[in-house]
Amino acid sequence: MNRAIAHMDLDTFFVSCERLKNSDLVGKPLIIGGGDRGVVASCSYETRYFGVRSAMPIKMALRLCPEAKVIRGDMEMYSNMSHTVTEIIQEKVPLLEKASIDEFYLDLSGMDKFFGCYQWTTEIAEAVRKNTGLPISFALSTNKTVSKIGTGESKPIGKLEIPEQSIKPFLNPLSIKKIPMVGNVTFQLLSRLGVRTIETLSETPIEVLHQLIGKNGQELWKKANGIDETPVVPYSDRKSISKENTFSQDTIDITAIKSILSGMVEQLCFQLRQEKWLTSTVVVKIRYSNFDTETKQYRIPYTSSDHTLLRYALELFEKVYNRRMRIRLIGIKFTGLVHGCHQMNLFEDTEELISLYQTLDKIKTRFGSDSVGRASGFLNQ
Structure with missing residues (x-):
């Protein structure tokens, strides 16, 4: 049986929650964080255009985007909204993993016998939007790595299906930074060797990757080739x-x-x-x-x-x-x-x-x- 794994991610989750409380914030540059001496917890797409990113000192963020409005944030509200979204998805899927406060993996394997998995995932996303007002993106593929990368490519408020035969053509032109386990240090190391796209990484011998980055080299090679056997872990467990x-x-x-x-x-x-x-x-x-x-x-x-x-x-x-x-x-x-x-x-x-x-x-x-x-x-x- 072919696996069908969907990844769902609430778009700019903290920002979207604040916009539910105050519709005047829609379309405006917004930073969620802890005051002048704090850091950016989340930011809107309007601020990202100027180079603002999460974990950046707010003073620096405001130098990049002086027009941005800073809101301290309401973690209690965000947590409650996260629980609500979890409940909506959980009652509609056979196997759910809550990967973080704003992202989820769904194992829909076998459901295509009764209902198209892509259509089913689309309807779940619509149920989240209808019942919470929160924007959500998703991608559907054969494993967690490809579906997570797909969600990132589909944002904002997007959806994407990547069947098995399309995995390599989808991954190949993308930057290696799109692979979840590639941090800045690994990216800089591989870039100096000319390995900047997933296609080049997928063609790099495993032995070379093992020498460069140790035991994670084989796992990185597998992900670059669209291989990931990691199971969806039930949220209740x-x-x-x-x-x-x-x-x-x-x-x-x-x-x-x-x-x-x-x-x-x-x-x-x-x-x-x-x-x-x-x-x-x-x-x-x-x-x-x-x-x-x-x-x-x-x-x-x-x-x-x-x-x-x-x-x-x-x-x-x-x-x-x-x-x-x-x-x-x-x-x-x-x-x-x-x-x-x-x-x-x-x-x-x-x-x-x-x-x-x-x-x-x-x-x-x-x-x-x-x-x-x-x-x-x-x-x-």
């Missing part, structure tokens, strides 16, 4: 990450408990960013000395930021700990995970804070996750 601490002696020392909770949150946040996850649900669990166990959870805007998640964790602890009994165990879990960029709350954080997180993560990567952290997380160690 998306994993959670968690930590628990069982005390050697039951305790009622709230300061010590909060210190341990803080340390666990920080370690999990580092894991989120290392594995490129964002979480939308925080769960705190306690077990009393009599073995009664209670949990409470918050559904939150997508984030991987320590200070944001620690605030929610401590609030949940205050709510779940209501008996004033000794505690045997404390636990924290992040669930509702989706893949995302190394994304803190770009609407609140300054360049300095984002730089601080990146520096701390580099230290933890080199010396271990316990090598550096908030003082509150070390109080009881």
Whole structure:
């Protein structure tokens, strides 16, 4: 059976959400981000024409496009809209993977027996637009890599079908930068060797690519040749990450408990960013000395930021700990995970804070996750 994999992507998602709230913003250059000292979280096509891009300091973006309007952004709204779109798509497809807050993979393999896959995907996209007002683009092909590249080529508000026999003619003239796993360093390296198009890359011997970029060389060659066996991972199977601490002696020392909770949150946040996850649900669990166990959870805007998640964790602890009994165990879990960029709350954080997180993560990567952290997380160690 031939695979039929669709990739859907909400066009300039944050910008589109803001335009739903205020139609006067339609057609105008728009930057979503965190004030003068912040960075660009998202930007409209009108600003991209001037060279504005995500993660750029807002001061620099405004020098490039002085007419742009800057909006701090509403991550809670964006998260809610993302959940709504997920529900619309999920009820219409047999297998859905939520790849990030604004993009999805759909496995429609076998559905062409009953209904044309391209027509079915078109109707799903229309359902999203009708029910949310958000623009969405998609591409349909035989695997995730080709469909994702196709979506990028179809934007804005486009749709594209790339059957198996058309994959090579579609990919060949494109820049190697279009391949998802090609970052700037790899692009510069291959460009210096004259490898700038996907066709040239597809003709480069695997051995040469392995020497140049290591073990990823074979995978890059396969993608350049339109080969990708990666399965669509069911959204309902998306994993959670968690930590628990069982005390050697039951305790009622709230300061010590909060210190341990803080340390666990920080370690999990580092894991989120290392594995490129964002979480939308925080769960705190306690077990009393009599073995009664209670949990409470918050559904939150997508984030991987320590200070944001620690605030929610401590609030949940205050709510779940209501008996004033000794505690045997404390636990924290992040669930509702989706893949995302190394994304803190770009609407609140300054360049300095984002730089601080990146520096701390580099230290933890080199010396271990316990090598550096908030003082509150070390109080009881």
